[in-house]
Amino acid sequence: EAGVVQSPRYKIIEKKQPVAFWCNPISGHNTLYWYLQNLGQGPELLIRYENEEAVDDSQLPKDRFSAERLKGVDSTLKIQPAELGDSAVYLCASSPSRGGDNEQFFGPGTRLTVL
Amino acid sequence: DQQVKQNSPSLSVQEGRISILNCDYTNSMFDYFLWYKKYPAEGPTFLISISSIKDKNEDGRFTVFLNKSAKHLSLHIVPSQPGDSAVYFCAASVNTDKLIFGTGTRLQVFP
Numbered sequence: 001e002a003g004v005v006q007s008p009r010y011k012i013i014e015k016k017q018p019v020a021f022w023c024n025p026i027s028g029h030n031t032l033y034w035y036l037q038n039l040g041q042g043p044e045l046l047i048r049y050e051n052e053e054a055v056d057d058s059q060l061p062k063d064r065f066s067a068e069r070l071k072g073v074d075s076t077l078k079i080q081p082a083e084l085g086d087s088a089v090y091l092c093a094s095s096p097s098r099g100g101d102n103e104q105f106f107g108p109g110t111r112l113t114v115l
Numbered sequence: 116d117q118q119v120k121q122n123s124p125s126l127s128v129q130e131g132r133i134s135i136l137n138c139d140y141t142n143s144m145f146d147y148f149l150w151y152k153k154y155p156a157e158g159p160t161f162l163i164s165i166s167s168i169k170d171k172n173e174d175g176r177f178t179v180f181l182n183k184s185a186k187h188l189s190l191h192i193v194p195s196q197p198g199d200s201a202v203y204f205c206a207a208s209v210n211t212d213k214l215i216f217g218t219g220t221r222l223q224v225f226p
Contacts, residue, residue, distance in 0.1 A: 004158070040218065040219075041218055041219075042119075042204050042206070042216025042217050042218050042219055043159065043204075043214075043216050044216070045213050045214065048212070048213065056212070056213060091158055091159075093158070103149070103161040103164065104161070104214065105161070106151075106158030106159045106160070107158050108156065108157050108158050109157075109158050
């Protein structure tokens with residue numbers, strides 16, 4: 001079974017530039033998550049999707065961050081414009097459905113460096 | 116306010132001995148706890164979980180203990196192997212909707 005796929009794996013941009021990350025979850029997983037992981041910290045949830053609906057985006061900085069999950073499969077996370085403090089690893093995860101004891105499966109992440 | 120805390124940033128254990136990783140939490144509403152393992156340049160991988168209705172869950176060399184009164188859980192790895200060297204994250208949730216992660220503990224198992 002293929003795991004969660006993320007691209008690009010690494011991205012270096014200058015501040016004020018836009019950037020986008022792509023995620024392809026495990027086939028059949030209805031729930032998709034985007035996490036932010038700063039150096040030396042644990043992942044922090046940015047947004048959670050149930051199919052194509054964003055059901056928890058309370059931690060997403062909506063002034064510069066946006067996300068979409070068209071057709072309830074792939075998802076894109078965008079930052080525009082990027083700031084120095086956005087340098088971090090952006091992780092995508094998926095799970096079969098919410099609740100119960102469904103574990104979340106993580107992708108390898110995209111490491112963003114903003115110069 | 117850190118709801119899930121891993122106070123030991125690193126741990127070094129000899130191969131074959133027991134590794135004990137600790138985690139404390141503050142939110143009494145948490146009803147599900149998980150441990151994830153992370154190798155460099157990879158995403159976290161699920162290791163083991165425990166529901167708040169249990170106090171112990173075992174899977175091979177890995178055992179998680181939950182002490183609700185102390186709001187404390189621990190992961191025991193016996194025997195420890197060099198391949199266990201990684202960063203271990205404790206996570207907690209209410210209804211598994213949103214995982215709150217600790218800051219991680221780097222485990223090094225030496226020969």
